[in-house]
Amino acid sequence: MKELITMAFRQVRGIRDIFIPEEATPVFSNIMENLHEILASQVADYLLIEGEQGRFYARFSNDGWVGVTTDRDVSEVLILAALDRTARFLDKHRQIKQRIKHLQHDIEELFLMQGIAAAVREMDLSVGTDSLTGTIRVSARGGRSEAVRDLVVKFLDKQLPYFIRNKVIVVTEKQSLFERITRDQLVRIIRRVERL
């Protein structure tokens, strides 16, 4: 996660430390949570603590927060802009994590809409700081493997914000007999042939 935040802060000079809930100590996290409650009652998103030597800024967003310590003379405008951007990144990141849970259904719906005889056999994905990794196994009709793989890759690309790269390996496998025809369809064929 730190890489993601660093990306948002790369324009700002004088950043000494970046804090996020996952990496902060429990004591620090508890303090931040308490401050968040105070801020919420004031309908504010930012927190600024100033000392003699440095400043501490925190930006709250949904259930998370991100904070930075800087030198005393770093531009507040830049810090706030970078914190805003970070909050957006983290929100997007959270959304992607949620979306991944429904991805199998979404891909199968895509196949259905495009009239492609294919199915997702297995999916094992994880969202990293700046990439989506893992494997999706898709079964498809012979001769359609490449087209189906391209379709899934493009679909994934569209789902991801620009700062999360698609590193998913899409494996296409041939459909098994049971994926080519259902028992019900087979029984219907047999009944029809019997009547010929």
Add this chain to the structure above:
Amino acid sequence: MMKAKILVTGAFNAGKTTFIHSISEIRPVYTDKKMLDTEELTTVAMDFGRITIDDDLALYLFGTPGQERFDFMWEILKEDIIGFILLLDSVTPEIPTTQKILDFLISHSDVPFVIACTKRDHVHALPMETLREQMKMDDVPVIPCVATQRDSVKEVLLILLREILNRFS
């Protein structure tokens, strides 16, 4: 529409085109050409027949070319089949060629299949037992067939379809 595909295959002159013609509800698409030496017709690409089941389901029958020099078509036609029917000429069974086709399909596909011995109405048709022994297939249905007769073709097709159904149980 869901299209279930069955392959009808066999050596040269085993009766694949006739087989499909007997059962297809549409006039089969022939790709037969006269051979230069004998003026006989032979399939050079594939035969194609259809049986419509209902609005969203159809059974397609694809016939492979018999001559070995067109065997590159097997690769294409075997894709996505739910089963295949291997025709064996009862009068002049081309066992090595038939075996070669069978080996190819078994190694590239795991679908059920049956062997139909054609030309059973011919006076010189070899006994079924002889053909069964020559094919050395104990656990596969070997069925007598007259490809010109619809009922006989229908019977072969039904046996294959029931073999496929057995896989589901």
